[in-house]
Amino acid sequence: MSTPQLDEQIKQQTQICNNLKDEIGRVLVGQDHMVSRLLIGLLTGGHVLLEGLPGLAKTLTIRSLAQAIDTGFSRIQFTPDMLPADVIGTEIFNPKEATYVVRKGPIFSNLVLADEINRAPAKVQAALLEAMQERQGTIGGQTYLLEEPFLVLATMNPIEQEGTYPLPEAQVDRFMLKVIVGYPSKEEERKVVDRMASGQAIPEIRRVATPQDILNARNTVNQIWIDEKVRDYLVDVARATRQPQEYGITDLDGMIETGASPRASISLMKASKAHAFLQGRSYVTPHDVKSVAPEILRHRIILTYEAEAEGKSNDDIIRQILDNVPVP
Template sequence: MLNQPKIIALRQSLETIIVGQSALLDRLVIGLLAGGHLLLEGLPGLAKTTAVKALASGVHARFQRIQFTPDLLPGDLTGTDIYNPQAGSFCFVEGPLFHEIILADEINRAPAKVQSALLEAMQEQQITVGGVTRPLPPLFMVLATQNPLEQAGTYPLPEAQLDRFLLHVELTYPSAEDELRILQRDRMGHAAGTESGIKVDVQTVLAARAEVRKIHLDSELERYIVTLVGATRDIAHWLPEQAGMIEVGASPRASLAIAHAACAHAYLQGREYVIPDDIHAIAADCLRHRIIPSFNARMEKVSRNSLLQALLDAVAVP
């Protein structure tokens, strides 16, 4: 695990920039290691954009921020063919998705047609325009921020697109102590920027991803992951009192997401093997956006988080 110290140092350097969001910083680095996309949801002012910029500053990779708005067009993301009158032919002008780290800011402020333009890029790591398919960089990673759907001017993301995200991270307000630290830093003229003190190159990240794939995941834990994901499709078996609360359970992609994220979590903790705590640490973030509560659950105001926590408690750990 030659690159493990460099990645851990990068994670520690992010703490000097972002105060009070340790779980968010862990998930950002897990996404980087697992090669997955992240959806960050929270109210304005919780450092979503700042955290993504901080991560991008710590990696020598091409970074692009895309501000999603209601008038955005699919070609604004993918690029388009432009006619060149001198040459008498069309030439392709790459869109911002051809960068390595993408910040899709306020992704749910754009309509579904624009959001769907990300589907091919996120799943197949390629973009097809004008019948020509072009590959995206090996490091390609989408970090999307989302405002709660209750806010004005937001659109729900399609289920197919949600399933492409490795993790759905919900941000909460910082503690009073952390907020006091933020205030004091600002008053002293040391407000956090977005420049990380540690820099790693793309090859280091790709090598670290290869190391993460070698993290040992015991067969009993593999079976536990599959059982946990299957429980979201048959909640009545595990929680008879919650029967009918989940309309649609998680897809097999959820099992893959938990396995990859758990290995990345173990790597970040300095271990070469996965333990149940790694699975528990990231399971909810891997499943939250992949289940659809039923009408009864919504009427009774039973949240996704409470259902997932109940399932985590009900499924026996090997």
């Protein structure tokens, strides 16, 4: 495809994404960063993990996004007493016909909100992992494929909260992005209070996009140009989490127990393309890589006790890597 044709496609399809942002903005104040990262997940088919304290509009944002797209949506509230069948589904015995009937669980939808995902036990996490990675679910020995677009948008509370389970590392790695949701600014919080004080009902979300629009945009994102030097750069960023001494970052010696896997490099490339797309560009720059790197890498790095003793966070490590890996 010629560049003018691609530029025209990007112009049309980014307008759809802008419409989604505007529609969500009718019910949500602020949190622009969270919304843009959810769109990156949508454009790449990558699952998104949102971490933040209760009351920061995580659930409202995801529900509003699903409503703005004319697609299937289900919400799973994770609790400590859940069973895998509560997610995947089960077989129900029909005594009249002496047969078993398959009842599919809430995972068989397009946009799946996994609310407070780290409150569920390990067996439930394993069931969810198959759906996230294989895009399928198994009920009674029979495998059923999930329809595209399929995306798990999960919320979790900080691990320090009571009643939470640490997510298995294999499952955490399946999330393309981990977004930290913070408190709104004073001005934004004042707007929220003003809206609630008025007593007016929250506006109903209108459908401004279709699943086919999203799938078409994904095809366009795949065509975004990424130069060889930028590819080398993003691989260097991911490798620096494993071998920081190769890049002269001696301050990180003994700080990282486990670095990001090659899956992180793939995710970094896809997310960088989607970021460039949302900016209306047909090519990726090192700035795109830097912009999405924290969300791609923060949940894939395990720090040593020494790093934790010095008060280092994953974001501190990533910032240091981005500051020191040479930019092409």
